[in-house]
Amino acid sequence: MRGAEGVVERVDALLRGGYIGREKAAEVVAAEPRAASREVLEWLRTLAGAGAWARFGRFALLAAELHPEGLAEVVVPVIASGAAGGAGGANRAEGAGGAEGVLEDLVDLAGEIGAVEAVPALAALIDGRRESGADAPYFALSLKCVHALGGIGTAEAQAVLRTVATGDHPGVLRWNAAVELGIEDELGYDEDEMLGPAESH
Known part of the structure; x- marks a missing residue:
């Protein structure tokens, strides 16, 4: 340069x-x-x-x-x-x-430009943060990954979101992943329960 x-x-x-x-x-x-x-x-x-x-x-x-x-x-x-x-x-x-x-800004960017190549990396970030506990208690980076996956919107991205929505992730992540997919009612999720303090960790 x-x-x-x-x-x-x-x-x-x-x-x-x-x-x-x-x-x-x-x-x-x-x-x-x-x-x-x-x-x-x-x-x-x-x-x-x-x-x-x-x-x-x-x-x-x-x-x-x-x-x-x-x-x-x-x-x-x-x-x-x-x-x-x-x-x-x-x-x-x-x-x-x-x-x-x-890193948060780049995750946002990936969603905004519809970077389909980012889906595996975003999924790995969510999983890595869950395993390490590094994102608790607010899950800011993981939430940005969820919203970026929603913005990308491919079948692969939606599959990751469904895994988050129906898995053993914290309630705030499961709720937001379900909302990105429009399946929160199908899953019987209640917003207050999912986002309450008891579900944050």
């Missing part, structure tokens, strides 16, 4: 200090048109290789607004590795967002 370092620095300066959405993406592209090209994928690969996860998260959210072909191929391996879990969220104040920040 040696020749692009100056561009990356300029783009990152524009991305800091504000919500990264459609308006921010348009502002960045107006100032630096190269951000709208597939070159952004190479920047992401280089940032991932360097472990620059907060910056990677910002650039991934920018790319999600610009829809370069091949974005999922760059983002999904990062989700699968879990390596980005130690950085603050890209759409949060610098240094804020907690230990799961960027």
Whole structure:
């Protein structure tokens, strides 16, 4: 990325200090048109290789607004590795967002862009968090995985959701997975019971 370092620095300066959405993406592209090209994928690969996860998260959210072909191929391996879990969220104040920040943002992104390649990684995250107990008591990352699977909506994603909805996961996850599938009534679930304190752990 040696020749692009100056561009990356300029783009990152524009991305800091504000919500990264459609308006921010348009502002960045107006100032630096190269951000709208597939070159952004190479920047992401280089940032991932360097472990620059907060910056990677910002650039991934920018790319999600610009829809370069091949974005999922760059983002999904990062989700699968879990390596980005130690950085603050890209759409949060610098240094804020907690230990799961960027990983949560990438999971959201996978759902928004319909990344079918992400389904196994999202399923593995849910299972891994259940086994380790790392997501209790609020299950923020696992819930984001559930909603991302709902956004992807393929048969494979729906099969994972059904497994969560009917398995031995915490009530809040089973309820949300059932809602994503529209089967909460079929399963006889009661929202108050499923989301109550006794079902949170």
